[in-house]
Amino acid sequence: MKYSLGFDIFLERIGSQILIWKLWNSKIARSLAIVTAIFMIFMVISAPLTLVEQIIFALFSFIAILLVRTLQWGQASIVLMIVISVTVSLRYFYWRLTSSINFDNFLDGFFGWGLVLAEIYSLIVLLLGYVQTAMPLKRPVVLMPQDQSQWPTVDVFIPTYAEDLDVVRLTVLAALSLDWPKDKLCIYVLDDGRRNEFKDFCNQVGAIYLTRTNNAHNKAGNLNAALSQTNGDYVAIFDCDHIPTRSFLQISMGWFIKDPKLAMVQTPHYFFSPDPFEKNLNTYRLVPNEGELFYGLVQEGNDLWNASFFCGSCAVLKRGPLIEVGGIAIETVTEDAHTALKMSKRGYNLAYLATPQAAGLATESLSRHVVQRIRWARGMAQIFRVDNPFLAKGLTIWQRLCYSNAMLHFFYGLPRLVFLTAPLAYLLFGAQVFSASAIFVVAYALPHIAIASVTNSKIQGPYRHSFWNEVYETTLAWYILFPVLLALINPKLGAFNPTSKGGIVEKEYVDWKLSRPYILLLLINLLGFILGIVKLALNEGTVSTLIINLVWVSFNIVIISAAANAAREVKQLRTTPRVKANLAATIVMPDGKTIICETNDFSKDGVELVSNSSLRPALGQKILLSIFRGSKEVAFPGVVARTGETIGVYFNNLTLDQQKELTQITFSRADNWVNLWGKDALDSPLKSLREVMKYGIFNLAPLLKSAASDIYSSLLLRNRRKKFTS
């Protein structure tokens, strides 16, 4: 749908004319224009209107935002949408703070002020988010100079603590395959587990094995210990399950040559297995996952303001600046972000390059995912306390805003819970959280929410779908709430929990311990819903207020139900995630006959093949599988695990050389992940709403049923215990 009335072209032409005026060279003219604009916006925000006038204003704004959304002005239309959204939202808050908080009694005041504060928090995050993401930098790749003698030396650090060699092996082999002059590249495995099998493996493949005498400060301490034993110009860091592609260094090092003040280049964390949300809600590759917004949009936005984050892995740091800030930060549990902040304070530049050049496994269960997010949230709260970006010296205002938003973002726990329970204040306790009539609230709040949603949907495009954000945040809200509060009160509270990966979920189960708070929340909301309906039927209370609260509580029920469902762990039997790839291959059978085929996908243990040939190897047969990459061909011994329409082959007794070659031909391929990056469907808010509602509503009944049986069995257990003790 595109409304081209010629008007947009006309406006564009006028705009371009105005932009080239010489007048804008004068600072005074620019300042005057800004002051005038702010004044005009303030007029719109504060103009008193009657109810009908406000409704007309709301409709007008909504039509305007929908029209601007269709303009093909690139980033300019997004900036224009932001201006409209900010104006409408601030108008709502102006009204909210001046006309809706005359509370009559303590109960109204308690719930009322609670909601106002939660709303102010979300307004701040909304505004900071706009600053952060209005103009993503989209930094291009800078190639290295032809003359390799100018290339710097690089140390690759792969820290590990408790992970299996099976997981780490791939990363080390891939790191050894990095395209970089061999005399300028050293691969270090930093083993805090001090395991002999790791040492032997490193010796065999040509990586350097490093350990230390203690495990002080966990990963940060491990990296620092390695820094003191090495001397490369640059340090590339990979978590032990993040497998780099062979082109990683050539892609990411170019900017260091171009910008001598650059201290860090971060690339995205790409996951080739579904995260717990994707797995449990069955949205893998359909709905962008939780991390995509950050690496797809937020980091690109940060980069414009020179405020990109170091994310602990898949990044290159310059040794000089890193040593200058005392190595990797050890004061907080998010040492990565804190290190970036410290380098930023020293005036170094930070860069983000949105070219996925490494991939890893996502956390495989929600409980582990939650543990990881708790750590991030706690760490960010710690940085907010010990090194607050608003007070720190040496930062630009924009860097302060970006860093602050990154930290404030993790404070969403409490406000989210407030929004999830706010309508209950009226439905259960009869509290009036707005000292205004319902129709006024709708006339002011609805345009604020709707226009902000439309604007964010346009900005976030393929990286986050509307309403899924609510699901993700709701699931985590309860769990990050207390760690964040604790860390704010005392940054020293809390311990480091490394996130382990690569496990299996043997049978479907509901992580009740994890979803209990949400079951409770869901039950209360259902109670509120029923009470509301009863009140409506008995004609008690104000109809309009009841309806608003009922709509709100219904939305909350849907979101909570979807969120609670994320805790229902589905089966995950195949422990090795598969990557789609069509590579030419040949099966050589024991009798010397061959089958031409193509891979469907690969994992670290095997491949799935398709072939036009009518010939099929027998089950369990030992074969030789040749895989081609351009003119290169490597043969691997394998065993047929499945035969039929497709042929499954797992590799068997590979030598170390063969393992290395297999890694090069599969996981290290430079084009593996780039083709999949940002390729999710663009957001369509109504479609997303339908999806979320589908998950929320259809899963409500089974969820309640399992909840009932859970409560029943725990009661039974308690009775038995009582009997036993008496």
Place this chain on the structure above:
Amino acid sequence: MKIISVVSAKGGVGKTTLSANLCSALKKIGNDVLAVDLDPQNSLRLHFGINPAQDHGVATLQDDPIHWSDILIEGQQGCLVLPFGTTTEYERAVFEQQLHDDPCLLSDHLSSLGLDENTTVVIDTPPGPSIYLKQALSVANVSVIVNLADAASYATIPMIDGLISQFCQNRPDFICSFFVINQLDRSRKLASDIADIMVMQFDKNNISIIHQDQSIPEALAFSKDTINFAPNCRGTHDFIDFSLKISNIINSNSLESNVEKSL
């Protein structure tokens, strides 16, 4: 008419099988093909399903004033075939003497066939330096050098290079040499490494790898050609790939020469 001479310094590298399969593959991708057997073993015809009792050939015609065109046989894939012929020791000696005396014998006979301009002629030769090899190289537009991925083959490359520079390099109608690694078994480390080294030394358009594949000898045992016998095996894939490269070389070259002519 474009002439492709299939040569090797060593015996037992699978030259005849390769020549026959090249013919079938070239035919399959749309070329008219004539297969000429200049190897006294006279085994090329077997690949085309020709009755072994049929003993006429280019080497048996010496006393008859008959033309080569009279003994052209159509093989089962639609290729024309000129067998060497089942010869006595004496007949062969006479034929070889004729080849010695008349360096243009092969060339004259081939042109006397009056073949279409688009016909591709594939000549199979006996291994090592011989009068057959000399004549085949003297008429070749492309010389296909067949090797195994082993040290012995690798060591003979300079010798065959010498012959090619002597008989081919200075002729304006000679296009290029083409290198084939035959019967490659990737499970053998040494063979695989030697193949990789050989591949590195050539332009990728001028080298082909034919993998070891049991379907190739099996097809012969069933008097069939590999391409139709086992269409989805590695061997078929390799032969098609090989013939496409060859076809590319001779066609792009004739395009160039056409452009030159028109200029």
